Amino acid sequence: MTTEALFTLDFTNAAYIVAAILFIVGLKQLGSPATARNGNRLSALAMLVAVVATVVGNDIASWEWILGGVIVGSGIGALSARRVQMTSMPQLVAVFNGFGGAASAVVAAAELIHLMDKSDPIAENVSITIMASVIIGSVTLTGSFIAYGKLQGLVPTRPLLLPIRNVINVGLLITMIASTVWLVADPSITPFLIAAGTALALGILVVIPIGGADMPVVIALLNSYSGIAGAATGFVLGNTILIIAGSLVGASGLILTRIMTKAMNRSLVNVMLGGFGVEDGAGGSGGDDDRPVRSIQADDAATILGYAQSVIFVPGYGLAVAQAQHQVRELADLLKDRGIRVSYAIHPVAGRMPGHMNVLLAEANVPYDELKDLDQINSEFQRTDVAVVIGANDVTNPSARTDKSSPIYGMPILNVDQAQSVIVMKRSMSSGFAGVQNELFFLDKTMMLFGDAKDSVEKITAEVKAL
Amino acid sequence: MFDASALIIALTVFVLAIFIGYEVITKVPPTLHTPLMSGSNAISGIVIVGALLVAGQADGIAGRILGAVAVGLAMINVVGGFMVTDRMLKMFRRSGEGR
Numbered sequence: 030m031t032t033e034a035l036f037t038l039d040f041t042n043a044a045y046i047v048a049a050i051l052f053i054v055g056l057k058q059l060g061s062p063a064t065a066r067n068g069n070r071l072s073a074l075a076m077l078v079a080v081v082a083t084v085v086g087n088d089i090a091s092w093e094w095i096l097g098g099v100i101v102g103s104g105i106g107a108l109s110a111r112r113v114q115m116t117s118m119p120q121l122v123a124v125f126n127g128f129g130g131a132a133s134a135v136v137a138a139a140e141l142i143h144l145m146d147k148s149d150p151i152a153e154n155v156s157i158t159i160m161a162s163v164i165i166g167s168v169t170l171t172g173s174f175i176a177y178g179k180l181q182g183l184v185p186t187r188p189l190l191l192p193i194r195n196v197i198n199v200g201l202l203i204t205m206i207a208s209t210v211w212l213v214a215d216p217s218i219t220p221f222l223i224a225a226g227t228a229l230a231l232g233i234l235v236v237i238p239i240g241g242a243d244m245p246v247v248i249a250l251l252n253s254y255s256g257i258a259g260a261a262t263g264f265v266l267g268n269t270i271l272i273i274a275g276s277l278v279g280a281s282g283l284i285l286t287r288i289m290t291k292a293m294n295r296s297l298v299n300v301m302l303g304g305f306g307v308e309d310g311a312g313g314s315g316g317d318d319d320r321p322v323r324s325i326q327a328d329d330a331a332t333i334l335g336y337a338q339s340v341i342f343v344p345g346y347g348l349a350v351a352q353a354q355h356q357v358r359e360l361a362d363l364l365k366d367r368g369i370r371v372s373y374a375i376h377p378v379a380g381r382m383p384g385h386m387n388v389l390l391a392e393a394n395v396p397y398d399e400l401k402d403l404d405q406i407n408s409e410f411q412r413t414d415v416a417v418v419i420g421a422n423d424v425t426n427p428s429a430r431t432d433k434s435s436p437i438y439g440m441p442i443l444n445v446d447q448a449q450s451v452i453v454m455k456r457s458m459s460s461g462f463a464g465v466q467n468e469l470f471f472l473d474k475t476m477m478l479f480g481d482a483k484d485s486v487e488k489i490t491a492e493v494k495a496l
Numbered sequence: 497m498f499d500a501s502a503l504i505i506a507l508t509v510f511v512l513a514i515f516i517g518y519e520v521i522t523k524v525p526p527t528l529h530t531p532l533m534s535g536s537n538a539i540s541g542i543v544i545v546g547a548l549l550v551a552g553q554a555d556g557i558a559g560r561i562l563g564a565v566a567v568g569l570a571m572i573n574v575v576g577g578f579m580v581t582d583r584m585l586k587m588f589r590r591s592g593e594g595r
Contacts, residue, residue: 049513052539053516053517053520055535056517056520056521056535056536056539057520057521059521059524059528059531059532059535060520060521060523060524060525060528060532061525061528062525062527062528062588062590065528065531065585065588066582066585066586068535069531069535069538069578069581069582069585070582072535072538072539072578073538073578075539076538076539076541076542076544076574076578079542079544079545080544080545080548083545083548083549084548087548087549087552087553088552088553089548089551089552090552090553090554091551091552091554091560091563094551094554094560094561094563094564094567095548095551095552095563095564095567097564097568098547098551098563098564098565098566098567098568098571099567099568099571101568101571102567102568102569102570102571102572102574102575103571103572103574103575105568105572105576106571106572106573106574106575106576106577106579107575107576107579109572109576109580110575110576110577110579110580110583111579111583113580115584118530118534118580118584121534121576121580122530122533122534122537125534125537125538125572125573125576125577126537126540128569128570128572128573129537129540129541129543129569129570129573131569132541132543132544132546132547132566132569132570132573133543133546135547135562135565135566135569136543136546136547136549136550136562136566138562139550139551139554139559139562139563139566140550142554142556142558142559142562143550143553143554143555143559146555146556146559152498152499153498154498154499154500154502154503155499248533249533252533252536252537252540255537255540256536256539256540258540258543259540259542259543259546260510260513262543262546263506263510263546264503264506264510265546266546266549266550267502267506268545268546268549269506269509270542270545271542271543271545271546272506272509272510272513273509273513274539274540274542275513275540275542275543276509276510276513276514276517277513277516277517277520277521277536277539278517278536278537278539278540279514279517280513280514280515280516280517280518280521281517281521281532281533281536282533282536283518284518284521284522284524285529285532285533288529375526377526377529382529382530382533383526383529383530383532383533384526384527384528384529384530384531384532384533385530387526387527387528387529387530388530388531388584388587391527391584391587391588391589392587394587394589396589396590396591396592396593397527397588397589397590398590398591399591400526400527402525402526
């Protein structure tokens, strides 16, 4: 990175300004449902401008290799974008985050090799940013793939806690700093590889203790990292558009991370330390599993729903697991035809990534204005006849409001317990992610409908049709 | 050799861009959280620019291979990210709107 690269007045740098503006306007438009699609296209256009400006403004040799990379990468990207199921979007986002980080790390490696081939000494600011780029990129890579493994069920979703993990993590951090000092003092490939290796290990160790339901935070944070890694690469190459676009992504990921942690009433540090729902899982107000619950069948549920005046559906991760979004929409349509008021209550951390439920229901053709978030819907529950909880647990637990000893105390919840009656669809009486039993299940007004959500909803729909 | 002015310019751009990003995105409704993530994911594919630069300047075989790999990884992000975001956004509709 030289002042020259940043300051040269040429076609490329001028085009980068245009690209930067397009990225910012594109992101702005992505913030409103009416303009979002156009915003995404503007961002794509910005990317095209940046790429063309780069190719035109620089002597690009060895075209065959680049073309090979472009074809293979575009092919994989296009294929996965077309094939992916909406229920698997968290996995796809995780993998893409990982590839972004990997690309930054590889660029750093290639630049180091290039600089070492030249006889000039490498400027300290360049060698430091090369290390930043490879470290952030590598952490993003392995962290994302562990997150993918957890989402896909390849890695156990429960928090895995190594006994001396904090010691190990600190050791890895010290190794990274030491290898950076080494590389700055005496540029060679060895300290670079050490840093890369430690960062890859750190990515695994940082994500593995984090439980499945905390994945929305992890995915958002890794999203941010993939942007910061790109920005770090921009520092290495003295390239403004890389710094700008990378920072924009970094900021957007940070915002989402903050929204997610706020919705869980936890700090980022608390989430990253991991182990939630393990260490004090037996604490809180759970425990007493022998208390009786009221269990009903699909035909009972159909009668209750069919003669209600207002119904709120409360979906959670269980909806995604059962892939029941289309069946739920069908039932909702049927109820609406009977003149019943229907809406959906979406908790910010329902599912495995920010906005997971919204995408699933959009796929099932549910209009987005029927999906209400916490603030919009919570005052509605007391005026609602039936709340139908489908595969959601901790986000409906009234203990979060009252029980100071509960691990989820203080977490904003959906006030499902204020509805006239509650139907909970669930596989079994197992406790939620936080390891606490849900007090909602034991209320007099609550009816449990055990079984696969898709199955249950289908049966209810058939029964409502017969009413 | 430490090019302090280059570092300070880059840092200025970095900090300002973070702030712009924060201000621009801060009020995104929950409905758009996933598209925002996948869309910004596509934007992080901007590292394609860096990949092109290092691939283009590579003299040795190692540099060329690394460059091509970086280009490929970044293109997965760019093409996959923008396409899947568009696919999702196509599904979002208001009540009463046809598809």
